[in-house]
Amino acid sequence: MAPKYKLIYFNLRGLGEPIRFLFHYGGIPFEEKRIEFGDWPKVKHSYPFPQLPILEIDGKPFPQGASIARYVAKQVGLTGKDDLEALEIDSVVDTIIDLRIALAGFYFESDEALKKKKKDIAVKETVPSMLSKFDARVKENGGYFVGGKLTWADVYFGAVHATFNHFVGENVIAKYPNLKALVDKVQAIPAIKAWVEKRPVTEF
Structure with missing residues (x-):
């Protein structure tokens, strides 16, 4: 059962x-x-x-x-073909989570001065640094994060990127064509x- x-x-x-x-x-x-x-x-x-x-x-x-x-x-069936590929997928997901923590860190900050400082760092440094690396990775892996095929890292990012947009107040992947194409693929799965x-x- x-x-x-x-x-x-x-x-x-x-x-x-x-x-x-x-x-x-x-x-x-x-x-x-x-x-x-x-x-x-x-x-x-x-x-x-x-x-x-x-x-x-x-x-x-x-x-x-x-x-x-x-x-x-x-x-x-989206965790990878072996332990090494599973590790690679997990590392991508953990990095996506790190990005979310950085964005949530300013979004939920109650001290307005500290909120602005945290947001400036997140938006001007953390987001472009991490998303540019993600975009390059997706390009190198045939349109996916790992192994040239759909894994749960792709699904995870496809699900949470809209929350990132909400936290920042803009479409964070607009400048990253490979990430945008990945999100579109995930959200096009019937x-x-x-x-x-x-x-x-x-x-x-």
Whole structure:
């Protein structure tokens, strides 16, 4: 019998969206529980750690978004042909996460002076440095991050780049044609395209 999956996350795309993309890509049914920010303080201590996303597998909760995404990617055959390729894919995903952390670091900063300083560094230094390297990598690998074929690194970036756009306030991949083409390919996958067209409208 197939496992029963339940994804618990905020009512956002955010860190839950790569997991949703992977489930839909693989045609794996899953239930969703979306939690509003205002309700989170009342329920967060009922979970393994006070953080989301969480994936329940047959009722057992597992935290950490990247670990969950990697698990689902393995179920749908997007983790690489061997351990070395899997390491390469994981390193790309971890770097994408580093970029998200840098952008979230200024977006959620409450001190306006510090927010501006952090944003200047992120937008003027971190984003162009990392995205130019990503763009070159995709070009060198036949339009994908690793091995000239679709992996969960591509799906992950295709899911989270819109959040980067929201944080920065502009299309961060507009100057990077290979990344733009990659995102277009991911979002043109029929099952992912169908999800994007019907998913709830949220802030990011």
